[in-house]
Amino acid sequence: xxxxxxxxLNDLSIVFRTDRGLVRAVDSVTLQVDExxxxxxxxxxxxxxxxxxxSILQLLGEAGKxxxxxxxxxxxxxxxxxxxxxxxxxGNRISMIFQEPMTSLNPVIPVGKQVAEPLVLHRxxxxxxxxxxxxxxxxxxxxxxxxxxxxxxxxxxSGGMRQRIMIAMALACQPKLIIADEPTTALDVTVQxxxxxxxxxxxxxxxxxxxxxxxxLGVVARYADxxxxxxxxxxxxxxxxxxxxxxxxxxxxxxxxSSIPSLDGVAGAELTTIDGQPPxxxxxxxxxxxxxxxxxxxxxxxxxxxxxxxxxxHHWACHGYE
Amino acid sequence: MSEVLLAVEGLKVHFPVVEGVLISKTVGSVKxxxxxxxxxxxxxxxxxxxxxGCGKSTTALAVLRMLDPTAGKVTFDGTxxxxxxxxxxxxxxxxxxxxxxxxxxxxxPRMKVQSIVGEPLKVHRPQMSNSDYKKRVADLLxxxxxxxxxxxxxxxxxxxxxxxxxxIARALALEPQLIICDEAVSALDVSIQAQVINLLMHLxxxxxxxxxxxxxxxxxxxxxxxxxxxxxxxxxxELKKRDDLFSNPEHPYTKTLLDxxxxxxxxxxxxxxxxxxxxxxxxxxxxxxxxxxxxxxxxATDRCRTEAPAATSRTAGFVACHLFADAATDASSSAx
Numbered sequence: 001x002x003x004x005x006x007x008x009l010n011d012l013s014i015v016f017r018t019d020r021g022l023v024r025a026v027d028s029v030t031l032q033v034d035e036x037x038x039x040x041x042x043x044x045x046x047x048x049x050x051x052x053x054x055s056i057l058q059l060l061g062e063a064g065k066x067x068x069x070x071x072x073x074x075x076x077x078x079x080x081x082x083x084x085x086x087x088x089x090x091g092n093r094i095s096m097i098f099q100e101p102m103t104s105l106n107p108v109i110p111v112g113k114q115v116a117e118p119l120v121l122h123r124x125x126x127x128x129x130x131x132x133x134x135x136x137x138x139x140x141x142x143x144x145x146x147x148x149x150x151x152x153x154x155x156x157x158s159g160g161m162r163q164r165i166m167i168a169m170a171l172a173c174q175p176k177l178i179i180a181d182e183p184t185t186a187l188d189v190t191v192q193x194x195x196x197x198x199x200x201x202x203x204x205x206x207x208x209x210x211x212x213x214x215x216x217l218g219v220v221a222r223y224a225d226x227x228x229x230x231x232x233x234x235x236x237x238x239x240x241x242x243x244x245x246x247x248x249x250x251x252x253x254x255x256x257x258s259s260i261p262s263l264d265g266v267a268g269a270e271l272t273t274i275d276g277q278p279p280x281x282x283x284x285x286x287x288x289x290x291x292x293x294x295x296x297x298x299x300x301x302x303x304x305x306x307x308x309x310x311x312x313x314h315h316w317a318c319h320g321y322e
Numbered sequence: 323m324s325e326v327l328l329a330v331e332g333l334k335v336h337f338p339v340v341e342g343v344l345i346s347k348t349v350g351s352v353k354x355x356x357x358x359x360x361x362x363x364x365x366x367x368x369x370x371x372x373x374x375g376c377g378k379s380t381t382a383l384a385v386l387r388m389l390d391p392t393a394g395k396v397t398f399d400g401t402x403x404x405x406x407x408x409x410x411x412x413x414x415x416x417x418x419x420x421x422x423x424x425x426x427x428x429x430x431p432r433m434k435v436q437s438i439v440g441e442p443l444k445v446h447r448p449q450m451s452n453s454d455y456k457k458r459v460a461d462l463l464x465x466x467x468x469x470x471x472x473x474x475x476x477x478x479x480x481x482x483x484x485x486x487x488x489x490i491a492r493a494l495a496l497e498p499q500l501i502i503c504d505e506a507v508s509a510l511d512v513s514i515q516a517q518v519i520n521l522l523m524h525l526x527x528x529x530x531x532x533x534x535x536x537x538x539x540x541x542x543x544x545x546x547x548x549x550x551x552x553x554x555x556x557x558x559x560e561l562k563k564r565d566d567l568f569s570n571p572e573h574p575y576t577k578t579l580l581d582x583x584x585x586x587x588x589x590x591x592x593x594x595x596x597x598x599x600x601x602x603x604x605x606x607x608x609x610x611x612x613x614x615x616x617x618x619x620x621x622a623t624d625r626c627r628t629e630a631p632a633a634t635s636r637t638a639g640f641v642a643c644h645l646f647a648d649a650a651t652d653a654s655s656s657a658x
Binding site: 044045158160161188189190191192193194197215216217218219220221222223224241242245246255256257259260261262263264265267268270271272273274277278 | 373374481483484511512513514515516517519520523538540541542544545546564565568578579580581582583584585586587588589590591594596597599602603
């Protein structure tokens with residue numbers, strides 16, 4: 001573990017009980033987030049990116065369980081923490097921003113009180129002081145007329161304003177790490193640009209690290225320092241954003257990169273696609289989960305490739321190809 | 323350019339705002355679509371882009387007469403659809419079909435694929451024999467890249483991408499000339515989205531289809547379109563050929579939109595300036611007077627706050643902004 005590592009997932013595996021038996025949603029994930037950096041986790045539906053994020057704060061619910069591995073945050077293994085110890089972490093040292101601000105804000109509590117609550121809980125502030133601080137936080141996230149907004153309810157705000165409220169809440173206790181799970185997927189593109197720019201500026205200003213969960217490779221290119229690509233519960237490639245886009249190595253990453261129409265690409269040309277469908281997690285193929293869709297698949301792919309380094313900062317899980 | 327298939331002129335769709343419970347009265351209107359004009363040529367893909375609430379989907383519904391327009395004309399293949407009765411509209415409905423965003427919501431879970439894809443045939447071609455019907459459904463499934471044997475299955479047995487293929491097969495059943503795709507690839511994962519985009523483009527070449535493509539995703543729109551209209555608060559602010567729009571956006575709103583879209587290339591992104599985006603979209607219920615974008619435009623003048631800009635013509639399109647209105651009179655002579 002390098003000196004400035006803030007969070008490290010070691011060989012993390014998560015299973016869910018479902019009607020169709022145990023499903024391994026996250027398998028042997030090893031991942032590190034350094035202080036102050038933005039790490040993007042990308043993948044398609046069912047790749048395990050959100051489950052990985054939720055597991056850090058132990059928000060998996062009844063059906064999900066970490067069955068192997070460690071979540072090292074500073075010097076503690078969060079997997080050994082009790083619920084009350086976790087409560088001291090959530091919203092305090094690690095906070096989370098969800099996709100849908102309408103469902104993650106309480107509809108019957110004024111937003112000022114919701115932003116102030118973590119300060120009362122974790123900083124022992126009085127409600128009066130916490131509300132004053134909340135007003136300052138709303139100003140930080142560029143909400144116009146913050147004093148008047150304190151008394152408003154979520155339904156009185158636009159989607160972009162609600163997400164700003166979520167960010168204000170997440171920042172309230174000056175966490176070391178913010179996890180944002182598809183924070184702008186439900187928002188229009190101009191609002192998305194505003195929110196992500198705000199998130200980037202504020203994490204830089206406070207020195208917080210950011211884990212950005214997204215399916216949008218454009219967002220990753222604009223905002224991430226490093227990227228981990230997930231497929232069927234495993235990390236298949238990780239590298240700095242510059243390296244990953246300049247030279248994607250894993251066949252899945254290559255397929256993803258070439259299948260998006262980009263504003264700088266050739267318009268109208270046939271898009272390269274990845275054949276077939278993402279696998280069913282309850283019924284994964286033996287060996288490399290991507291093999292059935294991979295044009296380079298060969299005999300060796302019947303065993304699961306481990307994440308190994310190509311260079312110091314570029315890793316992949318692939319048996320290689322010519 | 324080829325023949326005009328669909329012409330929309332001065333289309334308006336206003337929804338009344340009603341207040342009061344026992345004694346209700348109309349207190350105003352939401353002008354969801356307010357004076358929209360465009361044409362779609364045979365074999366062309368025309369896209370409407372814009373953010374939530376800009377009126378792009380309402381425009382589509384009004385074209386299909388699923389909503390009755392408040393004003394304006396929709397001409398399909400020379401016939402004014404707005405003048406037709408519900409009954410005489412029927413044959414034209416066969417010519418225009420729709421593919422929706424959510425392939426989970428748009429397919430009846432209790433019907434087999436056979437009946438879903440074949441239903442338009444049962445309604446509009448009741449005289450068709452059973453064997454012809456089955457053959458046609460099998461051909462349609464084949465056309466969209468599914469196996470004919472899949473006709474016996476139910477929607478839940480398919481993935482999102484396959485369901486969207488089923489929805490496309492249904493839309494093709496009556497051999498329409500125009501297909502309206504309302505965010506048809508927006509809910510799909512990127513690897514699957516690429517497959518469906520390729521399919522739509524392939525079908526267009528094969529069958530000579532025209533598309534009205536409605537989307538908020540500028541990258542997809544750039545990929546698939548011949549011409550593009552950018553909508554803001556119920557109006558088209560700029561309409562141009564694809565390459566003209568993306569390489570030379572003129573309207574400040576179009577520029578804002580394009581700046582806001584991140585490009586999947588960290589090198590280019592590092593060189594790009596952080597987009598400057600002022601404020602939020604005002605309520606459609608109460609749009610600003612004059613140019614509707616004036617509250618968010620860094621070039622706004624007093625004229626923009628009082629007078630709505632007229633369309634200044636461009637190659638196969640126009641831009642509606644006062645910045646270009648003055649220059650237009652000088653430029654039009656040289657441009658022509």
